[in-house]
Amino acid sequence: MLDTLIDIVAGTFMIVGCLMSLAAGIGMLRFPDLLSRLHAATKPQVLGLFLLLAALGLELRSWAVLPVLVLAWLLQLLTAPVSAHMVGRAGYRTRHLKRETLVADELAAVVEAAEQREEHEIGRDRPRDRTDFID
Amino acid sequence: MSREQRLADAKDESGQRQRSTLRQEIPLLVGMMLVWGALWQDFAIGNLVFGLLISLLLVRVFRLPPIILSGRFNIWRAVVFIGAFLRDVTRASFEVMYLAVFRGPRTTSAVITVTLRTESDLLVTFVGHVLTLVPGSYVVEVDRRSSTLYLHVLNVNDQAGVEKARASVLLIEERLIRMMGTAEELAALNAEKTEPSKEHGAPS
Amino acid sequence: MNIVLWICGITLSIAACLAIVRLAKGPSILERVIATDVLLLIISAALCIEMTVNQHANNLVFVLLACLVGFVGSVTVSRFVTDRRNA
Numbered sequence: 341m342l343d344t345l346i347d348i349v350a351g352t353f354m355i356v357g358c359l360m361s362l363a364a365g366i367g368m369l370r371f372p373d374l375l376s377r378l379h380a381a382t383k384p385q386v387l388g389l390f391l392l393l394a395a396l397g398l399e400l401r402s403w404a405v406l407p408v409l410v411l412a413w414l415l416q417l418l419t420a421p422v423s424a425h426m427v428g429r430a431g432y433r434t435r436h437l438k439r440e441t442l443v444a445d446e447l448a449a450v451v452e453a454a455e456q457r458e459e460h461e462i463g464r465d466r467p468r469d470r471t472d473f474i475d
Numbered sequence: 476m477s478r479e480q481r482l483a484d485a486k487d488e489s490g491q492r493q494r495s496t497l498r499q500e501i502p503l504l505v506g507m508m509l510v511w512g513a514l515w516q517d518f519a520i521g522n523l524v525f526g527l528l529i530s531l532l533l534v535r536v537f538r539l540p541p542i543i544l545s546g547r548f549n550i551w552r553a554v555v556f557i558g559a560f561l562r563d564v565t566r567a568s569f570e571v572m573y574l575a576v577f578r579g580p581r582t583t584s585a586v587i588t589v590t591l592r593t594e595s596d597l598l599v600t601f602v603g604h605v606l607t608l609v610p611g612s613y614v615v616e617v618d619r620r621s622s623t624l625y626l627h628v629l630n631v632n633d634q635a636g637v638e639k640a641r642a643s644v645l646l647i648e649e650r651l652i653r654m655m656g657t658a659e660e661l662a663a664l665n666a667e668k669t670e671p672s673k674e675h676g677a678p679s
Numbered sequence: 680m681n682i683v684l685w686i687c688g689i690t691l692s693i694a695a696c697l698a699i700v701r702l703a704k705g706p707s708i709l710e711r712v713i714a715t716d717v718l719l720l721i722i723s724a725a726l727c728i729e730m731t732v733n734q735h736a737n738n739l740v741f742v743l744l745a746c747l748v749g750f751v752g753s754v755t756v757s758r759f760v761t762d763r764r765n766a
Contacts, residue, residue: 351683354728358690360568361721365697367575368717374710376584377701379571379611379629381713385720386608387568389742392727396736405736407513412743419750421607423716423757425614428627430757431709432586432615444637446588447616447625514740 346398353395360388373438374431382424389416499541504530542597547661552654559650563609570611574630585631586615589644591622592667593652593660599624601655602648610643680732687728695721712756719749 367380393409431437432447439445504527511526512518574582591599599622607613611629618625628640652660695718702714723745726738 354683354687358687361694361724362690363572363575364717365694368701369697370575370579372580375627380575381717383571384568387564392724396727396731399731404516408739411513415746421604423750423753424607426754426757427709428613428615430760433761436707441583443583443631444585447586
């Protein structure tokens with residue numbers, strides 16, 4: 341009885357988890373520009389992997405595996421936002437975006453000001469590469 | 476350690492970097508030790524000690540600037556936070572799914588500015604991580620000096636949507652400060668709650 | 680469990696196909712990077728399902744590795760793309 345119940349829950353988790361991957365695929369194809377597509381690549385996948393790992397944990401029911409499952413998910417939680425940030429930043433800086441899909445762009449003014457300042461400061465030996473990574 | 480020193484350390488311009496002390500590294504070492512145990516699926520004492528030795532070696536060889544913990548951690552708030560986080564991740568994922576299927580190419584978004592209350596690098600990073608996973612946003616740029624995040628937010632149709640997104644980011648920050656912010660940040664937060672006239676987060 | 684396996688298999692295959700289409704079409708290298716990321720995650724999802732069905736945990740390390748490879752890959756490429764503009 342309990343086994344069937346757990347099987348049903350695990351099965352549901354697996355199907356929904358796979359649907360999340362499908363959502364990522366559809367989003368990759370249908371969203372208008374790079375910056376929107378990044379959303380499809382990060383959010384559903386984190387939930388999808390969580391559900392699949394949870395299903396695995398429910399089916400195996402072993403305490404030894406649990407820390408690895410948690411570790412796998414935590415790693416995903418830590419890495420997904422960082423890679424989204426890096427790709428998004430590169431995309432914004434190289435202007436891989438469609439202006440008409442943006443309702444507001446509060447960063448544009450800041451970037452413009454920074455670029456003007458940079459032009460002003462050109463010639464100074466400023467370790468440009470390191471600072472732009474940190475700021 | 477002062478804020479200026481931390482910024483200078485990260486930029487590595489002064490040539491003299493502030494090293495973290497062994498005491499500041501304890502959480503990192505314990506975390507690495509547990510990861511080692513989890514990977515081997517073996518939490519026996521011998522294995523953990525070996526993991527600790529390897530972590531010590533790694534931390535010595537690949538030096539990192541220190542992370543400053545606030546020294547305050549509210550476990551109950553953490554449980555509430557994790558619960559809210561799981562709920563929000565589910566909701567955000569289904570929202571993205573809905574948008575991908577039904578709105579598709581007509582989805583509009585916005586790049587907004589949010590100035591956080593906190594000054595700590597750790598909290599800014601944490602807020603950035605959480606808000607990438609929870610509401611429909613991720614961080615495009617960070618201004619570390621003023622703790623300002625520039626976010627890309629999905630599914631924003633008008634100015635009201637922009638304000639809503641800003642409010643939700645500040646709510647995440649509030650939850651995190653209540654969980655692990657410093658006592659001063661918490662006091663400032665409480666003062667702000669009792670006196671709601673002060674506006675936060677709007678770009679200056 | 681068999682039906683679940685079929686549904687999951689078909690869903691993941693479609694998802695993988697969509698990611699591959701984006702990988703082929705993607706106007707910029709950044710799009711290709713995130714498509715590869717999605718593809719890697721679909722592969723790790725498939726590994727998870729295989730483990731669940733066959734009741735073992737031997738492939739869990741590969742799930743971890745897929746995660747790390749995707750991360751390192753996308754960070755490296757986006758660093759490179761940003762740098763080239765600055766140079």
